Amino acid sequence: MIGREAAMSLLKKVIQRSSADQTEAVLMTEDSSLTRFAHSAVHQHVAEKNATLILRVVVGKRIAVVTTNVLHASSLKELVERALLLAKTQQPRDDFISLPGPRPIPEIQTFSEAVHRLTPARKGDGLRGLFRQAKEKGFQASGAFSHGKVEVLVMNSLGVEAYQSYSDLFVHLIAEKGMTSGYVSFVARDAERLDLERLGNEAMEKASKGEPIQIEPGEYVTILEPYAVAELLAFLGFLGFHALAVQEERSFLCNRFNQKMVDPKVTIYDHGLAPEGLQVPFDFEGIPKEKVTFFEKGIATAVTYDSFTAGREGKTSTGHGLLAPNTEGPIPINLLMEGGETSLPEMIKTVRRGIYVTRFHYTNVVEPMKAVITGMTRDGTFLIEEGEIKRPIKNLRFTESILKALSRVAAVSRERRICSEGPGYSRRFVTGTVAPAIKVDGFNFSGVSAL
Amino acid sequence: MRRLLENVMDSAKVRGADYADIRVVRRQTQEIEVKNGAVDALTHDEEYGFGIRVLLRGAWGFACSSRVHGKEMEAVLSRALKIAKASAKAQGGKILFPPAPAIVDRYQTAFHSDPFQISPEAKISLLLAAEGKMRKLQKVKISEAFMGAYKTDKTFASTEGSYLEQEIVECGAGISATAIEGEDVQVRSYPSSFRGNFATCGYEWVEGMNLLDHAERVAEEAVSLLSAKPCPSRVTTLILDGSQVALQVHESVGHPIELDRILGTEASYAGTSFLDPGMVGSFKYASDLVNITADATVPKGLGTFGYDDEGIPAQRAPIIVHGILVNLLTSRETAHHLGKISNGTMRADGWNRIPLIRMTNINLEPGEWTLDRMIEETRDGLYLSTNRSWSIDDKRVNFQFGTEIGWEIKNGKVGEMVKNPTYTGITPQFWNSCDAIADRNHWQMWGTPNCGKGEPGQVAHVGHGASPARFRNVQVGVMK
Numbered sequence: 037m038i039g040r041e042a043a044m045s046l047l048k049k050v051i052q053r054s055s056a057d058q059t060e061a062v063l064m065t066e067d068s069s070l071t072r073f074a075h076s077a078v079h080q081h082v083a084e085k086n087a088t089l090i091l092r093v094v095v096g097k098r099i100a101v102v103t104t105n106v107l108h109a110s111s112l113k114e115l116v117e118r119a120l121l122l123a124k125t126q127q128p129r130d131d132f133i134s135l136p137g138p139r140p141i142p143e144i145q146t147f148s149e150a151v152h153r154l155t156p157a158r159k160g161d162g163l164r165g166l167f168r169q170a171k172e173k174g175f176q177a178s179g180a181f182s183h184g185k186v187e188v189l190v191m192n193s194l195g196v197e198a199y200q201s202y203s204d205l206f207v208h209l210i211a212e213k214g215m216t217s218g219y220v221s222f223v224a225r226d227a228e229r230l231d232l233e234r235l236g237n238e239a240m241e242k243a244s245k246g247e248p249i250q251i252e253p254g255e256y257v258t259i260l261e262p263y264a265v266a267e268l269l270a271f272l273g274f275l276g277f278h279a280l281a282v283q284e285e286r287s288f289l290c291n292r293f294n295q296k297m298v299d300p301k302v303t304i305y306d307h308g309l310a311p312e313g314l315q316v317p318f319d320f321e322g323i324p325k326e327k328v329t330f331f332e333k334g335i336a337t338a339v340t341y342d343s344f345t346a347g348r349e350g351k352t353s354t355g356h357g358l359l360a361p362n363t364e365g366p367i368p369i370n371l372l373m374e375g376g377e378t379s380l381p382e383m384i385k386t387v388r389r390g391i392y393v394t395r396f397h398y399t400n401v402v403e404p405m406k407a408v409i410t411g412m413t414r415d416g417t418f419l420i421e422e423g424e425i426k427r428p429i430k431n432l433r434f435t436e437s438i439l440k441a442l443s444r445v446a447a448v449s450r451e452r453r454i455c456s457e458g459p460g461y462s463r464r465f466v467t468g469t470v471a472p473a474i475k476v477d478g479f480n481f482s483g484v485s486a487l
Numbered sequence: 488m489r490r491l492l493e494n495v496m497d498s499a500k501v502r503g504a505d506y507a508d509i510r511v512v513r514r515q516t517q518e519i520e521v522k523n524g525a526v527d528a529l530t531h532d533e534e535y536g537f538g539i540r541v542l543l544r545g546a547w548g549f550a551c552s553s554r555v556h557g558k559e560m561e562a563v564l565s566r567a568l569k570i571a572k573a574s575a576k577a578q579g580g581k582i583l584f585p586p587a588p589a590i591v592d593r594y595q596t597a598f599h600s601d602p603f604q605i606s607p608e609a610k611i612s613l614l615l616a617a618e619g620k621m622r623k624l625q626k627v628k629i630s631e632a633f634m635g636a637y638k639t640d641k642t643f644a645s646t647e648g649s650y651l652e653q654e655i656v657e658c659g660a661g662i663s664a665t666a667i668e669g670e671d672v673q674v675r676s677y678p679s680s681f682r683g684n685f686a687t688c689g690y691e692w693v694e695g696m697n698l699l700d701h702a703e704r705v706a707e708e709a710v711s712l713l714s715a716k717p718c719p720s721r722v723t724t725l726i727l728d729g730s731q732v733a734l735q736v737h738e739s740v741g742h743p744i745e746l747d748r749i750l751g752t753e754a755s756y757a758g759t760s761f762l763d764p765g766m767v768g769s770f771k772y773a774s775d776l777v778n779i780t781a782d783a784t785v786p787k788g789l790g791t792f793g794y795d796d797e798g799i800p801a802q803r804a805p806i807i808v809h810g811i812l813v814n815l816l817t818s819r820e821t822a823h824h825l826g827k828i829s830n831g832t833m834r835a836d837g838w839n840r841i842p843l844i845r846m847t848n849i850n851l852e853p854g855e856w857t858l859d860r861m862i863e864e865t866r867d868g869l870y871l872s873t874n875r876s877w878s879i880d881d882k883r884v885n886f887q888f889g890t891e892i893g894w895e896i897k898n899g900k901v902g903e904m905v906k907n908p909t910y911t912g913i914t915p916q917f918w919n920s921c922d923a924i925a926d927r928n929h930w931q932m933w934g935t936p937n938c939g940k941g942e943p944g945q946v947a948h949v950g951h952g953a954s955p956a957r958f959r960n961v962q963v964g965v966m967k
Contacts, residue, residue, distance in 0.1 A: 069570075070943050074751040077579030081570045082549040082943070084839045086536065103532040105553040118531060125607040127526045127615070156573035164577045178754040180942045210755045219755075285628050285667050361528035363520050397758065400876040402889055403907060405670040410887050410965075412880040414758075433878075433885055433911070435965055459943050482965050485885045486913045 038065055038087065040199045043189040046107070047089075051193050053116045056093035056123065058135045060192040062320055062359065064088050066464045068184030071159055076167040076177045081156065088463060092360040093119040094135065098126035101361045133347030136357075138195040141324050142309060142317050147185070148226040151203035154183045162232050169236045170211060175243065177236065179209035183227060184464050190322030198322035204314070204466040205230060206458040210415050211239035216428045218242025219263065219395050219415035223456035223468050225314060242394065242416045248428040250484055251419060257390035257446075258479035259383055259420065264393045265373065266455035266469035267411075268438045269304060273368045275404050277306070277330045278356065279345035280365025288407050288439060289336050297336045298442035301376055305329040306340060306368035308355065313370050313454060314468040321357035325370065328354050331442075342366035359463070372470040376448025380473045383447050385423040391432070391481070392418040392425055407438040412485065433483035447475040492644035495560045499541055500646050502568060506542040506584055508645040510796060511555060512838035514637070517603060521614040521632040524622060529607065536838035539563050543571035545581025551839045584820055585828065587798055589648030594793025595656075597786065598689025602636035602658040605690050610634050613698065614660075620702035621664040626710045629665035633682045634658070634693060635936075637948075641796075641838075649798040657789060657948060659685030659934060660693045662702055666709040673712035673906060674891055677701040679730045680873050685934030685948065686787040708892060711904060718893055718908040720964030724868030725910055726861055726957045729925075731890055732851060733933035733951035734874045739914040740772075740779055741849040741949070743883040744806055744814075745832075745940075746821040748844070757940050758881030761914065762812070764824045770812040773918035778852040779807040781816055783831060788848035788950035789934030792834075796842035799831035806849070810919070816844050836945035843941050848932065850952030854924025858955045861923045863899040869963055870894045870901060871908050887911040887965060910963045917958060925954035 038046075047061040065087040072080040088105045089112075100122035104115050159181055170177040183205045190198045207230065208221035220239040222230060260268075281287035289297075308316040308325030318324050321343055328340050341349075342357035345366055356366035384392070394416030402408040413432050418425045454468040492509050499507035516532040537560065538551035548571030550563045614632035621630040637657040644650050661683015663676040678684045678696055686692045727735060742748065743760040751759055762770070773779075783791055783801035792801050797819055806814050815825060816832040821844070833842035862870065876889040893908035894901045930952055938947040 068943075071574075072752065072942055073577070074754050075579060078546070078574045078577040079752050080547065080549070080841060081574045082551075082841050083566055083570060084551050084943070086551075086553045086839060088534075099529070101528065101530045103530065104534075106533060106535050107553075122529055122531060122607060125611065126529050127611065129525050131525070156570045157576075160573040160577045167577065178751065180755065182942070208755055212754070286665070286672055288670075361520075361530055363522065363527045397881050398878045400878045402876050402909065403672070405667075405672050410876070410878045412878065412885060414881050431880055431885075433880070433887060435887070435909075462944075464943070483885055483887065483911055485880050485882070486916075 037067060037185050037187055037201065043187060043199060044197065047189055047191040050091065050112055050116060051191060053113065054093055056095050056120060058094040058193050060092040060135050062090040063189045064463050065187040066184060068182065068464055070180060070182035071163065072180045073163060074178040076170050078163060090359055091115060091119050093123050095120065095123040097128040097130060097132050098123045099129055099132060100126055131348050132344060135192050135194055136196060136321050136323050136343040136353055138197065139324055141198050144309065144315050144317050146225055146315050147201045147203045150227040151183055151185055151205065154227055166232050166236050169233060170240065173240055175211040175213050175240050177209060177211055179207065180458065182206045182459055184459065186464055190320060192322065196322035198318045200317055206456060206466055207235060208458065209235055209239050211236065211243045213243050215247050216243045216245065217415045221455065223314065223454050223466065245418065246427050248430045250430045253432060253481040253483050255478045255480050257387050258476045259387065259390065259392045259473060260476065261394045261473050262453035262471040263395040263455050265471040265474055267396050267399055269371045269373060269469050269471060271409055272407060272438055273371055275401065275407055277339055278365045278367050279339050279341045282339055283345060283348060286404060288405050289339060292336045295336055296334050298331055298334045298439060299445040300334040301445050301448050302331050302334050302442050303329065303374040304331045305372055306370050307372055308370045310372055312452065313372055313470045314466065316370055319355045319357040320359045321353065323353045323355040323357060325355035340366045340368050369467045373472055375450045375452050375472045378447045378449060379451065380449050383449060383473065383475050384420060384425060387420045387423060390420045392420050402435060408435065409438060410435040431485040432481040434480060435482040436480045441476050441479055444477045445474050446477045449473040488642060489650055491557055492642065495564060496644050496646045498561060499564055504541045504543050504568065504646060506646055507539060508643060508797065509537055509539045510641055510643050510835065510838060511537040512639065512641040514639045514837055516635065516637050518635045519607065519610055519614060521618045523630055524619065526611055534837060538838050539567045540841060541567045541571050542582060542584055543568055544575040546571050546575035546578050547582065548574060549841045582820055583823055587647060587819060590798060591650045593652045595654045596687045598656050600690040602690040603638060617662050617698040617702045620699065621662065621706040624706045624710050626666045626668060626713060627664045627706050628667040632662045634660040643794065643796065643798055645798055651794045651798060653793050655687060655792055656689060657685055657687050658690060658692055659683050659936065660696060660698060662698055662705060664706040664709040666713050668713045671713050673709050674875065675705045675709040676873055676891060677705045679933060680875060680891060681937065685789050685936045686932060687789060687791045688787045712892060712906045715904040715906040718905040718964045722960055722962050724865050724957065724959050725961040725963065726865065726868060726870045726955060728872040728955050729929060729931060729953045730933055731871055731874050732953040732956050734877060734888065736779065736849055736851050736951050736953060737935055738877055738879045739883060739886055741846040744816050745844045746815045746817045746824065749815065750821060753940065756942055761882045761884045767812055767815060767825055771810055771919065772807050772812045772915055773810040774921045775809045776854055776924055777807055777810050777918060777921055780804065780850050780852060781806050781830065781847050782850055783847035785848050785850065785932065785952060787932050789936065790847040790949040795831040795833045796835045797833045799829045802831045804830040816846065818844050834947060836947060840943065840945050843945060845940065845947040846938065846949040848950035848952060851924065853927040853930040853954050856923045856925050858925050858929055861925065861955065861957050862896055862901060865896045865957065866898055868896040869908065870896055884914050886914065908963065909965045910961050911965050912961055920959045921956055922959055923957035925956065929954035
């Protein structure tokens with residue numbers, strides 16, 4: 037980590053060097069480690085240090101973005117020159133209004149010093165304990181254990197200056213015995229909250245219900261654990277909860293605002309400051325994150341904006357800008373669904389015959405405007421009979437409209453869980469979705485795994 | 488550079504490493520996205536750094552940094568050794584890592600026209616012209632064009648004395664039109680969906696696409712789909728175009744044959760495989776017509792290179808011969824499970840990632856049919872083109888794919904257009920139902936630049952040679 041002062045000094049120099057009409061510089065640093073294990077043995081342990089600068093210049097209405105992780109003085113000079121040259125070859129963007137101006141950033145703590153104590157040796161010790169625990173009970177453990185320290189600084193020539201340091205810790209784990217497996221994951225900013233033994237027990241409990249049987253696909257009363265619900269929410273966020281999707285007429289919310297779209301038990305929102313989530317005070321344009329509610333008791337209400345989509349409608353950004361050039365739109369990344377009035381065990385007791393799903397795998401969009409997606413279940417799919425989880429079943433394929441499923445929500449759990457995919461594919465910025473378990477009266481399973 | 492890297496490797500040996508390698512990688516990316524008459528993104532990206540992998544006491548350690556100089560390399564080596572020591576205490580058994588011959592060489596992608604030397608103005612102008620042609624139809628609400636150029640310079644050195652320099656140049660482009668009416672969203676793309684088609688090649692690859700010639704057709708088909716009838720739900724004969732066959736190979740052959748996945752290292756994330764090493768040599772994966780080859784040497788393949796990221800030369804390896812599984816994708820560490828040596832498939836997504844077994848170019852070898860004959864000899868079926876969605880289970884058995892467009896086939900003739908076509912199947916059953924593969928005249932390389940695997944996430948560029956193929960008794964129309 038390079039610290040607030042050094043980061044600001046670096047970006048100030050870059051912005052001062054730029055002759056563009058408007059300039060924005062984002063610095064992201066990362067110091068991270070990830071340990072993978074399979075069959076109760078570590079097979080990969082990697083560590084990374086990196087710092088990346090993303091420079092956006094606006095010349096008139098011509099915009100270009102250049103990125104580098106080579107941060108010595110001569111290369112930064114080159115970077116600015118390259119950005120300006122590229123911008124001059126650009127076409128003017130008539131619907132661009134302006135980069136955002138500064139707004140007060142809420143002061144919140146998103147860094148825990150405990151992350152410094154996660155040395156390779158300590159992580160190895162923790163995992164050895166988990167492997168012993170699994171072995172004693174006849175299970176194999178596979179998963180990943182990752183932690184990181186990340187800094188984000190956003191500055192622009194209009195006066196935006198927003199710095200935040202983040203710590204994160206992410207563990208996901210499956211316990212396997214025979215043909216069954218159970219999944220659990222954990223994500224937090226504070227490493228002290230990790231309890232590997234408890235996670236191990238939870239995964240093993242899920243995988244200890246015998247060998248799976250095959251059931252016929254069809255429509256079933258279904259209980260979705262928070263992991264599965266979080267995945268549905270993420271698809272809604274990507275497909276329709278943001279202004280660009282509405283402006284391009286490809287969002288399921290088009291012409292549906294203020295109408296009831298899903299069950300009144302469903303309230304879904306994005307809130308970077310929610311303490312129950314992984315807090316993020318500002319977006320990648322340095323704008324404070326506002327709470328935006330998409331479904332309020334089943335009614336379609338609002339979408340997220342960044343400065344570009346807001347400018348098109350004469351509005352202000354809600355603080356949902358992603359890293360430039362972001363052509364996907366201001367997709368919400370701090371999603372939450374409100375909890376309900378029942379518990380997961382109570383929910384299970386109400387099901388005469390149905391399916392219990394822990395998580396989904398390899399989901400993908402089939403029909404965007406109806407939010408139809410398909411995917412498989414994995415690591416804990418069970419048959420519920422007479423109010424009890426009876427036994428594991430072979431993984432099922434589902435093809436279902438998320439909106440239709442949320443219209444059939446019969447119960448929502450009080451307890452919620454932060455679910456995360458971890459560090460992801462590009463620059464490390466761990467986020468989480470806070471989701472309850474839900475009971476859906478009729479969820480469509482279209483196929484079954486043959487093995 | 489060579490002396491610097493060799494010094495670090497000497498240092499690794501002195502400090503007790505059984506084996507070590509270092510990769511210094513510089514990657515440049517230029518991407519242009521045009522949407523609805525405006526340039527949505529014009530970007531230039533540069534990444535530079537190095538990663539050191541050490542094998543110590545039979546355990547791996549890897550560390551990396553973006554500060555490329557000697558002092559930092561020594562510090563990163565120390566970090567990698569420390570990690571390996573910690574890993575040794577929590578691993579199942581010592582890693583077997585057979586030696587490989589020391590090779591000193593330089594490899595460069597063959598190309599005529601460096602895509603980084605073509606002016607951004609010329610590229611923008613081409614993309615805007617193609618995009619503009621699609622926008623002429625009122626129901627086309629989103630018209631897009633994309634172009635990307637990628638250059639990777641990597642230098643590999645190992646404690647075995649290998650020193651390999653590679654320059655890999657890639658580029659690609661594509662157009663797509665999205666027609667929207669009410670709740671109906673229909674997309675058509677050319678030459679392939681999800682940004683286009685990509686290759687290890689110069690700018691001539693983009694020029695050869697003739698984007699302008701296809702723009703109007705793409706837009707018209709997107710609009711026509713709005714009024715097309717839905718794909719029927721039934722079991723029928725399916726003919727897939729080359730690009731969809733490429734995706735089918737990718738998901739239901741390419742991934743299941745990765746030996747690291749078979750051995751369980753992706754169990755908690757990308758998943759495992761329905762295969763096991765004991766099936767090699769006897770498992771009837773597909774019908775007798777089907778021959779699949781992993782070929783990292785094929786010209787223009789997006790998975791073509793000189794050496795993999797543990798110093799093994801690029802190879803052409805038969806995987807399925809007349810329907811029988813005969814080999815898997817392997818690495819130095821895993822190949823002994825088959826009694827073989829590595830077939831050179833270990834690749835890392837840049838300097839800051841450890842190499843994993845990745846597809847190279849997994850090619851369905853051409854058959855003897857023409858597409859016309861294939862259609863003429865189909866009494867009743869569907870012809871589907873261009874992937875729109877994909878999903879497969881964690882063992883790569885149950886898949887469901889959607890394509891942008893389909894046409895009915897009735898009595899040997901192409902009939903009505905159908906929208907939202909989907910099909911589903913079970914991998915070995917599906918491949919064993921293949922009864923026709925189009926010939927070399929229909930065969931081409933398809934590049935997949937977005938193949939995800941591993942943690943931290945890695946995106947690989949892989950290729951698939953494919954031509955249209957026919958499959959019997961397939962469930963189609965699984966839309967909710």
